Amino acid sequence: MLAVYAAKGDNENPLAGLTVGQVPLPKVPEGWQRVKIEAATVNWHDVFTLKGVGMHKITFPIILGCEGVGTLEDGSRVVIYPVMISPGYIGDETKDEKRNVLSEIRDGTLAEYVAVPPANLLPLPKEIDSVSGAVLGIAWLTAYRMLFTKSGLRPGQTMLVQGSSGGVTTALIQLGVAAGMRVWATGRTAEKRKLAESLGVERTFDSGETLPTQVDAVFDTSGTVTWKHSVASVKTGGTIVVCGGHSGFELPTDAFRLLVDQLSIHGVYAGTLDEFRDLISFVSARKIKPCVGKVLPLSEGFEAFKSVHEGRTQGKVVLTVGDVAV
Ligand SMILES: NC(=O)c1ccc[n+]([C@@H]2O[C@H](COP(=O)([O-])OP(=O)(O)OC[C@H]3O[C@@H](n4cnc5c(N)ncnc54)[C@H](OP(=O)(O)O)[C@@H]3O)[C@@H](O)[C@H]2O)c1
Structure with a gap:
């Protein structure tokens, strides 16, 4: 074969x-x-x-x-x-x-x-x-667990996705939009940011650009290259969810910011079989393509x-x- x-x-x-x-x-x-x-x-x-x-x-x-x-x-x-x-x-x-x-x-x-x-x-x-x-098996399942199981976000809250055109990042954007979050995304090129906009994000930013306000949760799939910006972009009491490190696995974090501002950081590995069933049901019910x-x-x-x-x-x-x- x-x-x-x-x-x-x-x-x-x-x-x-x-x-x-x-x-x-x-x-x-x-x-x-x-x-x-x-x-x-x-x-x-x-x-x-x-x-x-x-x-x-x-x-x-x-x-x-x-x-x-x-x-x-x-x-x-x-x-x-x-x-x-x-x-x-x-x-x-x-x-x-x-x-x-x-x-x-x-x-x-x-x-x-x-x-x-x-x-x-x-x-x-x-x-x-x-x-x-x-x-759905890996990219969307991981995004589902990041968003619905780990981030603690409620509809109406603001999330930043670090990336506009990848497998996990487009899944995060589409799931977040479908669930009623206010979704922002960074993108490395205008073309990629345009894609994110076509998927329903409210605002896009260049990679590393300072946001107008900090957000409730940041979703990072890239690791080292985006990490500093992820930490800077989350508000006091907010959450960062990370699933990948193709740019490097070192995530240098200012521990003072972490403890004073009570940030939560969650790592995610794929998702459970129950989450997979729920993801399929959500995609099907919401007719997400x-x-x-x-x-x-x-x-x-x-x-x-x-x-x-x-x-x-x-x-x-x-x-x-x-x-x-x-
Ligand atoms: N923990 C798990 O279970 C799990 C599951 C799935 C994936 N992952 C990990 O998640 C990561 C993404 O996987 P994928 O399959 O979605 O990859 P992908 O489709 O290639 O997407 C890569 C994403 O990373 C962003 N990116 C890459 N290099 C960047 C840079 N230098 N600066 C800013 N952004 C950058 C891209 O942003 P642009 O859109 O702006 O190009 C893109 O959105 C990988 O590290 C993978 O191993 C982990």
Whole structure:
């Protein structure tokens, strides 16, 4: 079958190990399901894998991709919950010490087929098309947990999203707008800020620009490069929620500001299966169409990764297998 995989890790030149080619069909462990992929996505997580960076030791080659939509042998359409947990573990999946997401230990979704435990498969409501459903597993689930579980924001409060065009940042914007928050966003270019405006944000700012007033919560997916601005932009008693660090994981924080102004900082790792169900229900009920910037066939995996790696995104980048309605 055709797959997009990491043949090796290279921290300096991550695309050096990126390969689009034929691989054997996945072995399906007893009780697992083989999913025929219709649409899967590129996340910055895959770039980390190509760099050789991950929570677990990476065994190369490994098929990339942690989210996707496909069909089972009986033809039913499913969306993949990507957090894999230890056998018998009960509780918040994101807190299992042995948790991993698809493509960290097991082969991922950027292929014609993927093997998945049944507990990680949910039916996709018919009103959500396959391309839209494919972005929900990691980018949207993480944004959902950041916004609804961790930030403590109420409708009417103001949130700043650090970024306008990425997977998690567009999800935060669309979820925040749909939930009645006043959403502000930074964007690195006028084109990216325009995208955020088209998704319903109230105000946009250049990266690092001083805001007219501090906000109730800041959402940071980039790490070092945006962190100082995130801390400066939150009001007394406010919250910063962080999920990523592709610009660096050092987050230098003025502890005096932190304690005097009683700031809260939350880290987020994906989301629980219950949050995933609720996200699907919210997207379906509110008829949200996730922002997808590019849909390419799986064979064009290299172009898809190049655009994510170079920051040339205008929403999620999705790869499809066969004829998939967009
Ligand atoms: N903890 C988790 O479970 C989890 C889940 C999903 C993702 N993540 C992490 O979240 C991060 C984003 O992932 P993604 O897949 O959404 O990536 P992505 O689609 O490539 O988006 C990257 C975002 O970061 C912003 N950005 C990048 N470099 C920047 C810079 N130098 N200055 C300002 N902003 C910058 C971009 O802003 P512009 O729009 O202005 O270009 C864009 O919105 C990654 O670090 C990823 O590993 C973590």
